Amino acid sequence: MARALTRRRMLGGALATGAGAFLAACGGDSGKSSGPAQGAATQAPAAGTGGSPQAAATEAPKPGGQLREATITQTPHFSPFHPGADPSFVNTWRRVNGYYEGQWTIKTAGPVGERLSLRLASSVEQPDETTYIVKLHPATYHNRAPANGRKVTAEDRVETAKFLMKPPASGGSFFQSGKDLKSVSAVDELTLRYETFGPRAFFYEAQNGAPGYIVPKEMLDEETLKRTIPVGQGPYEYKAHTQGSIEEAKRFDGYRLKPKPYIDEKKLTFMPDNVAVEAAFRANQIDAIDSESVQSVKQKDALLKDLGNRVVANTYPSTSGMALVVNINRKPWDDPRVREAIYRAIDVDRIINVVFFGDARRSWYYSPASTTRNPLSHDDVKQWVGFDQKKAADLLKASGIDLSKEYEFMVPVENQSWVDGGRLAAEDLAKVGLKTRVNPVVRNIYLQRAGPKPGDFDITMSVFLDYQYMKSKSGTFWDSTSLQDPEVDALVEKIEQTIDVKVRDNLWKDIQLMLARKYSNMMPMLSGNVHHLRYAYLKGLSPDHGFGNVSAGWQDERWLDKK
Template sequence: MRDDDVSPAVPAPRRRSFLRGAGALGAGAVLAGCSAGPESTNDTGRGGSGRNRTLTAVIGYGNDGSWDPTQTASAFAMAANNHVYEGLLDTDPITRVPYPALGTEVPADPNATTWRFGIRRGAAFHDGKPVTADDVVFVFDRILDPGTQTLAKGFFAGWLEGVRKVDARTVELKLRFPFPDGLSRLTLAKIMPEHVFSRPGAWDDAIKGLAVGSGPYRQTAHHPKSNTTFEAFTAYNGPRKPAFRKMNWLTMVDAAPRVAKISGTGAGAQIADNIPYANIPRLEQGGLRVAGGAGMNNLFLMFNTRRKPFDDVRVRQALHYAIDSEKMVRVALKGHGRPASSFLDEGNPSHRRAKTVYDHDPAKAKALLKAAGVKHLEVEILAVNVSWIVDCLPTLKASWDAIGVRTTLAPQETTAVFTKMDQKQDYQVVAAASNPNQFGLDADLIMHYNYGPGNLWMGYTRWAGDPVARRLFKDMDRATREPDPARKRAMVQDYIDVVAEQAVLYPVVHNELMTAWDPRKLTGIRAQPYPGVNLLRAQWA
């Protein structure tokens, strides 16, 4: 994802912690405050019997990224937090339609500039303390605090002016302008207990794994690089009742052990995400259901625009035109993807084919390099070692070699790649995975996550000061404020044309993410187009 991905002027350790597990892309230790003792990662999932047995899930991303809901882009942590925490509103994991969670109802007028929420009567945190309006204000104050840099700030600060307490169980949100998309974004503001996270050092503990929410499951143990366990919260009285008495989520980044854990007669898990395409037939033959979700998951290229010749848009375009993306989809993705025709995937409601589409055109690539005066170019691709990205790299290298660009592949651990980015080390090109759908579907959110004057990604590219970039950021902000939905969509599509033309940070392919589960044991599973699993509507078969 990074999960895995990024935002502005955050101290490097925190930046890395939310970048690191996000779908591809911290440091953690077992916390006494959230650990209930060791849980074996070899749990077969048959602990207990009948409906009291443990559900075991295998997640293909690390559990050692930040668990702070205001900071994280970790695929594992975000998926887990959806079971541990609640927003005022939460969203369906597939349609992303908002529904009441801690809030008692969805505001009747999405275009209003004031939204009032009552807090669900009887809602309690996992330590037994009641959820109050003070807790809601506490979280939003942190997100909107100009002196505190969080990833969540980028999703709220542009349109949300503030949140105030009306009474002990009522809060009011004041918007800067009508912004209906804000309703679905409220799930990104997970409500956390002020009495826990206002303590000195508590935010650092949250990064390392401390999780105390009001959701249907409470965290019982957290072992970075191993597993995290949960159990049903018996005092939960919200809309998504826990169906499993206990859950054990294993982190297995390597594909082979992940597939082995869910397959065969001795399978120790009932569900796994991030299934390699090559393993689908064998898993289906073994009686498992394998389904994919297509969305914003993508392999992108990111250029260092302060490193010549990548400051020249013609060079960036040439390297994109050179890529045989159809072959990449056919060979590496086994048909489970599409070459990018826009920054947005083709299933996004705001998608429009960009004016610049990088169809495979080696002759055009050579002509652009010649026009830029570039000869004998040598490029090292700094790449994350996510399995499907690694599968795509040979096609990338062969494509560039074919136009006379001598290409070296340098795949590394995702954390190592983005540590170098945080340390502002020199590089030429990064190839990595990203999926903003972890946060939502609306195009405004997706584009501001990747582009913006204070955005961490733009810091990595060293492009934010470019005159084209400054005009782009102004156009993006104007689109955010546009009240007419059709006009707003057109404005977004127009500035995405600029993003496509500039090719500073741009997808090569969008691909499906595959989830496998045993339908003889689980029902209610829906494959989602972003990393992790959502088990809030699942149950034992």
């Protein structure tokens, strides 16, 4: 959004007359209910909380209305199991609060052990470390043809899981590694039995979201899923869509939690330009704007100032921090002294203040999970890492690195804060004698070069890794960001096999300390905040299910308090 603000500053006022003429020529459809905003901006709630859930809980939900949302990404097919163009949001919209109801969801906040939220599963038992018995709710029905009105059965889930075990379905490592999920079978009409090859820590996480959905067995082939309108059992069913523009859903009258959902219809408009999303929000053509489009605290403040108490802002810690990565498969980055020098050379606080306007926190931890689980503080790691440019320069000299050479610092151009942060980091590296050239590349090229082992880069950036994505021998994108150290790998495998959540979280703290001690080639820098704004009439959010995204979490609780 920095782009739009800059343009606005530069040419603010220049087109007022022209725009006015357009309005006069084309008529108005602003949907605005009043003039300029009155009153002071609404205060954002504390980070990690969501709007006013307490207030919402005391009010009786009002049924009816249409929820209007926007996305800057689109998925050009209907399958929940096949990756599309940019599979992030539209499928999320379809899946999480719409057409499908998974077996369970995992809350992103809350006490350890209380994050599993059962949905279609009425109970889960674990008689031993490798067996899970899952009972489904009775009287749950699919919503459309070809399964119209038919009960959701365990057989549907068995067939869905088997479908997920074969590419090109996107089942993830748990379903497709051949080393995790051993079998899934139907014990009776509503009871499932999962068996794993050994203790698997991420049994629940692996089936959170799309891999946990139940699709009618008649639908389970790639082409049918992609081309046929979705058939699920969630609170909403498909109504209509225009490819590349709009998708509409209506309430499913046979939903098992009647009278939910409260909102009758939902409309998602595809707006690939962030400025258009902001314009639509300001004109009240959409009811909420999420972190995809609110890209800085300045933009959030401007919206709050202009729209006043008609809107509410929520601020959450980001799940995708900013980390610097060096290619461990290349010299000189395999030298821990060089990596320590980089850790110590970069003034992260400057990046936070200059690039993020102070709207971020210094991270000493390696995982977004650490924001809520056993976060590492500077005290935990200060004996190994900290800002010290003199020591950084000494380390570089001691390492014997060729300081006359210029190294490439590749950043994905789509993320302006990473580009800006990269430039400041490069300045700091130059101060200690390490010359780098910041090279912004498009995301696709970034993925190509930073992804497959051994990685075609010297220095780049990455998001943080949650520990269920750490793989000791994966050969995936993340392998280029892993230290490839036997001791670390052994601990990764131990974590993967530790079912007890508390023990696992403690092990995760251990592995982070190990990564700091060994100067991991993925160097955590900062974790920003994400901002989400909505009109105050949109109520019933469940923020503990997700961060920032308007569609995060389970949202058949939402309702509209419009007069």
